[in-house]
Amino acid sequence: MREALRGVFDWRLREGKLADVDEGVVDLSPVEVVDWGDVELTYADTVKTVEESTAAVRAALEAGYVPLVVGGDHEISYPAIKALHDFHTGRIGLIQIDAHNDLMHSSRRQGMFSGSSGMRRSLELERLQGANLVQLGLRGYATVEQYSIGQEYGVRRIGATRFAEMGARAAAEQALAWAREGTEAVYLTIDMDAINSGEAPGTGWPEPGGLTGQQVIDVVRIVAPFVAAMDIAELNPLYDSRARATTLLAARLMLDFITTRVRRGVEVAANG
Numbered sequence: 719m720r721e722a723l724r725g726v727f728d729w730r731l732r733e734g735k736l737a738d739v740d741e742g743v744v745d746l747s748p749v750e751v752v753d754w755g756d757v758e759l760t761y762a763d764t765v766k767t768v769e770e771s772t773a774a775v776r777a778a779l780e781a782g783y784v785p786l787v788v789g790g791d792h793e794i795s796y797p798a799i800k801a802l803h804d805f806h807t808g809r810i811g812l813i814q815i816d817a818h819n820d821l822m823h824s825s826r827r828q829g830m831f832s833g834s835s836g837m838r839r840s841l842e843l844e845r846l847q848g849a850n851l852v853q854l855g856l857r858g859y860a861t862v863e864q865y866s867i868g869q870e871y872g873v874r875r876i877g878a879t880r881f882a883e884m885g886a887r888a889a890a891e892q893a894l895a896w897a898r899e900g901t902e903a904v905y906l907t908i909d910m911d912a913i914n915s916g917e918a919p920g921t922g923w924p925e926p927g928g929l930t931g932q933q934v935i936d937v938v939r940i941v942a943p944f945v946a947a948m949d950i951a952e953l954n955p956l957y958d959s960r961a962r963a964t965t966l967l968a969a970r971l972m973l974d975f976i977t978t979r980v981r982r983g984v985e986v987a988a989n990g
Contacts, residue, residue, distance in 0.1 A: 719788050719950070719953060719965050719968050719969050719972070720753065722962065722965050722966050722968075722969035723969040723972060723973065725969075726969065726973055727751075731746065733747075734746055734747025735747070736977075738977060738981075741977075741981060744977045744980055744981060745980070746976070746977070746980060748980075749976065749980055751976065752783065754774070754778060757770055757771050757774045758770065759771070764829060764831050765831070767797075767831075768796065768797045768800075768831055769797075770797075771794065771797030771798065772797040772798070772800050772801045772804075773801075774801075775787060775797065775798045775801035775802070775947070776801040776804065776805060779801060779802065779805045779947070780805070784946065784947060784948075784979075785798060785801070785802075785947045785948070786947075786948050786949070786950075786972055786975065786976075787947070787948070787949035787950075788949065788950050788951075788953065788968070788972070789949070789950075789951055789953070790922070790951070790952065790953060790954055791832070791833040791922075791951070791952070792816075792820060792833035792834075792836050792907075792909055792951040792952055793831055793832050793833045793835075793836055794836075794949055794951055795836040795837075795840070795907045795949050795951055796831065796835075796836040796839045796840055798905070798947060798949055799812060799836075799840045799843070799846070799905050799907075799947075800840070800843060801947075802903055802905050802946060802947045803843045803844075803845060803846060805903075806845075806902045806903050806946075807902070808845065808901065808902030808903075809845045809846065809847065809850065809900055809901045809902060810843075810845060810846050810850070810901050810902060810903045810904065810905060811846075811850040811851070811852075811896070811897030811898055811899070811901040811903070811904040811905070812837075812840060812846060812850065812851045812852070812897060812904070812905045812906075812907070813852050813854065813893050813894070813897050813904060813905070813906045813907070813941060813945075814837060814851065814852065814853045814854065814907050814909070815854045815855050815906075815907070815908045815909065815912045815929070815934060815937065816853060816854070816855060816856065816907070816908075816909035816911070816912050817855060817856065817857055817858065817878075817909065817911045817912050817923070817925040817928060818834070818856070818860065818909070818911070818923065818925070819837065819853065819856060819860050819864040819865065819867075819868055820833065820834055820835065820836050820837040820838070820864075820909075821835070821837050821838045821841075821863075821864040821867045821868055821873075822834040822835045822838060822861070822863065822864055823835065823838055823863070823867075833922075833923075833951070833952070836907075837851065837853075837873075838867065841871050841873075847871075847872070848868075848870075848871030848872035848873045849872045849873075849874065849896065849899065850896065850897055850899060850900070850901050851871070851873045851874065851897075852873075852874045852875075852876070852892075852893040852896045852897050853868070853873060853874070853875045853876070854876050854881060854889060854890075854893055854912070854929075854937065855876075855877070855878050855881060855912040855928065855929045855934075856875055856876075856877045856878065857877055857878035857879070857925055857926075857927050857928060858925045858926065858927070874893075874896045876889050876892065876893065878927055878928055878929060881929060881933070886932075886933040886934075886936035886937055886940075887936065887940060889937065890936065890937040890940040890941055891940065893937075893941065894940070894941055894944055898944060903946040903947075904941075904944055904945050904946060905945070905946065905947050905948070906938075906941060906942075906945045906947075906948040906949075907948070907949050907951060908934065908938070908948070908949070908950050908951070908971060909921075909951050909952045910950065910951070910952045910953050910964055910967075910968060911923045911924055911925060911928075911952050912928060912929050912934065913928055913929055913930065913931055913934055913967070914927065914928035914929065914930060914931075915928065917930065917931045917963065917964075917967065918931065918963065918964040918967055919957055919958060919959055919963065919964060920953060920954050920955055920956075920957045920958030920959070920962075920963070920964030920965060921952045921953065921954055921957060921964065922952055922954050922957065923952065931967050931970075934971065935970065935971065935974055938971050938974045938975055938978070939974055939978045942974070942975045942978040942979050942982075943978060943979055943982040945975070948972075948975055950968050950971060950972065953965065953968050
């Protein structure tokens with residue numbers, strides 16, 4: 719994804735500007751986009767990797783950046799959400815674009831920190847309430863545990879079927895209203911398996927059906943000005959098409975996040 723995003727800047731950015739076909743010329747010259755590199759992780763110790771990831775995102779926030787986190791397993795989200803939570807004193811909101819609930823408590827195979835438990839761990843944070851967690855694009859089947867936990871915490875859900883009925887704009891605006899209700903900052907996490915696997919095959923947990931790439935682009939463009947940190951998860955190049963369709967879409971989502979904030983006059987500097 720680094721290569722794909724760098725390619726857009728190299729090929730299309732001229733004198734700090736590029737043209738958005740829908741919105742016109744965007745001047746990115748005032749924006750600093752920094753690659754902070756990979757987080758150095760202690761792979762033998764899961765708890766320590768969470769602490770190391772949280773510290774890396776917290777450092778970006780304290781330096782005045784808007785963290786944009788990219789990874790494979792959706793386990794990357796909880797440490798970044800925790801960093802935003804700990805950085806602020808008020809409540810935070812969370813918008814999750816995903817095919818799956820990720821509300822598992824624990825399992826023998828994955829433990830308590832995994833791509834299946836990131837939202838559950840996040841709900842255990844002191845200042846994230848269930849009513850401020852909005853899940854967009856859920857579909858298919860889930861365990862009774864994960865479905866019930868969402869109901870118990872009062873998590874708001876707009877599944878893929880309801881999303882299609884509402885349209886991207888209405889769904890995004892509703893998600894923002896719920897996530898911002900009484901909160902100080904909002905986090906956005908995008909699991910690439912939310913997108914139909916025909917468009918985005920490069921993910922580890924494909925589900926039939928799903929949102930289109932354009933719908934997710936539209937959501938990002940609507941919510942970006944109100945989001946304090948973002949991640950893109952479950953990007954797996956080993957499963958991607960030869961044309962790197964999933965990688966290019968992920969890079970597009972990140973670029974849309976940056977350019978939308980610039981167009982709206984929101985201060986942004988990127989990449990944690």
